[in-house]
Amino acid sequence: MQKVKAVVAKSKGAPVEVVTIHVPDPGPGEAVVAVQACGVCHTDLHYREGGINDEFPFLLGHEAAGVVEAVGEGVTEVAPGDFVVLNWRAVCGECRACKRGDLQYCFATHNATQKMTLEDGTELSPALGIGAFAEKTLVAAGQCTKVDADARPAAVGLLGCGVMAGLGAAINTGGATRGRSVAVIGCGGVGVAAIAGAALAGSSPIIAVDIDPKKLEQAKAMGATHTVDSSKADPEIEIAKICSAVYEGAMGADIVVEAVGRPETWKQAFYSRDLAGTVVLVGVPTPDMVVPDLPLIDVFGRGGSLKSSWYGDCLPDRDFPMLVDLYRQGRLDLDAFVSEEIGIDDIEAAFEKMHHGEVLRSVVVL
Structure with missing residues (x-):
């Protein structure tokens, strides 16, 4: 003792x-x-x-x-x-x-x-x-x-905890990789980690969404190619615009990571993804939160996946040593x-x- x-x-x-x-x-x-x-x-x-x-x-x-x-x-x-x-x-x-x-x-x-x-x-x-x-x-x-x-x-x-949750939400849960676009809504520690994960995986464009200019600057420093201040612009429209400029006909991002944990930002994530795209919820909601007014036909019609990410779906013995090695190499x-x-x-x-x-x-x- x-x-x-x-x-x-x-x-x-x-x-x-x-x-x-x-x-x-x-x-x-x-x-x-x-x-x-x-x-x-x-x-x-x-x-x-x-x-x-x-x-x-x-x-x-x-x-x-x-x-x-x-x-x-x-x-x-x-x-x-x-x-x-x-x-x-x-x-x-x-x-x-x-x-x-x-x-x-x-x-x-x-x-x-x-x-x-x-x-x-x-x-x-x-x-x-x-x-x-x-x-x-x-x-x-x-x-x-x-x-x-x-x-x-x-x-x-x-x-x-937080960095692994964000990195894993993008890579392990969302499947970020080359040729796929990623948007992250909420650029606190977990959201910025998701952006770093998307950059590590070679995704592009990588779009950071927040209402705080300082957080958007941090997101750019960690690999975001575009930023959207959602207090001034509609993220659904802006994400579609950015993605369609890179991938003709895209209606949104291939992967949208919601790192806030609120119904309104989750709905933004839902409608900001491309057809057959993936939404990843890594922000933690409170028990009283519900997503109102989401037509089931929209869930069906857009296809794709609606996922939650537990601890970035990581395996510590597999992921921690690899990520520490990347850190030591100057790549993370x-x-x-x-x-x-x-x-x-x-x-x-x-x-x-x-x-x-x-x-x-x-x-x-x-």
Whole structure:
């Protein structure tokens, strides 16, 4: 058992607190990781606001990289001293999805069995089964993906959630590749990552849609060939215009990634795609949201696919090492996603900056 500093949300909407927690020694199938860096993600704010569930207190943080300190009995995936990116898709290998070969849809991903606790023994709920706003955290060994130890922790840790979600939404879920056009609605961290993924795959044109000029500039820096300010122009019309200028007769983009998670922007995505095109929902809606007034004949008549993207439909063991290698080669600029490096005491201020769209990612460096 170890005592470490960590960031905890104790009740709905209350400011987070830096407290001392207890981290158990790893049991069978578990690992203790010394966290080096962890990104501040919208999901952490959702936890604090009670938008995920009410299992307070939460140990926040999940976009993390660090070094394995100790492993429990039976662990073969990683060893002490390995540099790892943490993930929340530790596939079971036994469920129906895994047995049919669709490991990215594993229905029974697992976390550490033991619980980290407050000093009074209160059990903590780690965000996405990770809880990495902490000097050390306990996870299932399958949540650790070994990558190049020379990579910058603050950059590659972001593959643990938002950057992987966006890259994967474009490439894994949407099927972005050469000869296909891509539009991305919503250019926060996940949306910009989708643009970077489309650029990595060789898609063109790549169209960024947002209402914030700063975000559109960030999107251009990450590979967008065109931008649309949807506060000034109709994105459906503009996307069709851009795509038809490249591919004669195109009525929209081949792939439209919706990275906002709202009914109105999802409908924009639906009507901004070409015939037989693909819509990918990677923005996370709230339970009360519905898509009104969508004629079923339009769903039928346009054909194609309407998809949601879970964690970019990634397999961490397959995707993380590859993407870190591309980063090390200078072909994927993960550093560009790190807007600032902050301390463990600065997370409330980072939530405020994120809320106002001032950063792609604030990253806690421990």
